[in-house]
Amino acid sequence: MADLIRDLSRRQFLKGAAAAGAAVGIGGIAAACSSPAAPASAAAPASAAPAGSAAAVSAAPSAGPTGTFNWMTWVDHYYPEQLSIIQSSLGIGVNLTELADNADGFTKLKEGSSQLDMISGDALWVPHYFETGLIEAFDINSLDVAKQLYSIAREFKIWTSPAGYLGYPIGWSPVQIYYDPAKVSPTPDSWEVLLDPKYVKRVVVENQPVEVMAYMGKFAGVKDPYNMSPDEVAKAKDLATKLKPNLLKFAQQNTDTVAALISGEAWIATGNLGTESRVKQAGGPDLKVFTPKEGTIGWMDSEMTVKGGKNTQLIRPFLEAAEQAEYIAANFLINQRPLFNEKAYKLLINQGQQDLADRYLYNKPETVLTMTLKGPGTSTQGAINAFNEVFGA
């Protein structure tokens, strides 16, 4: 070995080291420039799809386009078994990138749209994507699977443009307030309960500054909490100051909220539909839920086709398969919030799940029209500043 090293001249060693270093560097750069996430089949955990789920949907091998496309989405828009079946039956694979929130997805797409083919987005964010030139409109009625949707979902004004429909409707939920009736009384009906001095360190809200300020805006009577005037932001900030001592923590994700409610550390929490069910299933207390009388925030999301995406020819066949009622019914049972697929609701009835579906308003898609919908606003910066001022030291 020593001889070998001695025989290797300094120049040879330096050349070799430089070549190896360059290879490592170039390899790293190439990896960074390639697809943003591991294939779903490799990265996703085993499916928890309930019985009677979408395994039955698997189709014969397709003669249509095959390949892999890039999709930035939330984890509740699919489940691994569904993607595996579609890949094996249609030859369409998915590179998944997790979507943190709307602003994050929007800015990432704006900076590098060619790396994505489909992206999920919420409510008023969808027209914003379109107006910014990031997505393509399409004729929703040309998709066979769209016939399974509630008709209202094919006609949302905010998603309709002269060029066509802006997104394929997936699901929705209002933000509601959950509480433990054994600890919280009298029965609350307002955002005010979050600020009640009786509940110091007993409240959990999501770690989303703009949303938290929107909740406070709703409580302050602000009509449009994403487009607050400076005075309205100040009002919301005052309320957030009163909220601070009551907050146990900011939940990073719904599982944090559920864990705090199960352990009894939190008595009150904001969350999407279905939180009380998840708490109960995990052995937590029986929770009550209400929609604040001042009104609430809500989301309704969709899949959007990225303009200029390199694999967008795969999206239509993918949606035709992935949005079939069997998959959507299974998705509902996994994630327990209403979806827009009416045929899936009927399947759930046939599976004896109507009570569950109705409890989560699956049969009332028109409720979305009563919510203040999430969207980009003019007061984002003001809301974050106010949030930081309250929750900083």
Place this chain on the structure above:
Amino acid sequence: MTTETASGAGSAPLAVGSSPVRRPIGRLAPLVPGLLVIVLLFLVPMGFMLVFSFMRTDVNFNLVPDWNIDNYARFFTVATYVRTFLKTLLMAAAVTTAGLATAMPFAYFLVRYVSPRLQRAILLAVIVPFWTSYLLRVYAWQAILGEHGALNQVLQAIGLIKEPSALFIYNDLGVGITLWYLYFPFAALALYAALDKFDFSQFNAAQDLGARPDQAFRLILLPQIRAGIITACIFVFIPILGEFLTPALVGGASGSLIANLVVNFFRGAQYAEGSALAFVIAFIVTVVLIVFRRYLRVEDVVARG
């Protein structure tokens, strides 16, 4: 050793036929990969951020070249940011002090009284937490410090408290304890490396010559492990200034550090504001490093730390 010095850079023989111009270029070749990484993955992004920090984010989340220093001014004019930064400095100082105070006797005991084989096993135990994800370790501390967590259960079992206490988590104490745990290995390893090279016969000689143990520690040991102490300080203090995950998970609504406020801007796609705030922190960290550098040569860290 002598041979290595003699054939060092200055006296390396030239390959036959290589020109004096090519020689320094060839010597620079090994630098290229590292240099590329630093330039492409650090300096260029930092350059972008610096430019962003003087821009403005409009309501469509566009960065508008409306050059201004308002984003920097915000840090100094809104008291929350200054207070939160001072709190972050205090937290970093407290955790560094606690880390050194616990790592020093640990490393001292290890080097002085434990057999080399057992030392390796114990050091392995110190490193083992690095095999699990950072996130998991912080979540584990949620389970330990929580109102119904292990700590409360132990305290109740031994009769120290009657009701579960919310004292340990979702506040600054919870953040401090968790950071202390997370950064202890860095301090311990740096100090161990320094102490391992210390010749303890000097320590004994000092005492033989009349020095009290504390004098021998202060006048003989500490100066010789200075590099290790400073390295430990750098490894603990500096990263804590940028910590946001631990405060987010165990800090609750009152445990935010400055990086949490920066992250809020980035999550809301307010890149100009976030960049400026990040640069203020980076500037202050640089100043801290310069201060440290007055007491430390890089060679000390490499050779002894």
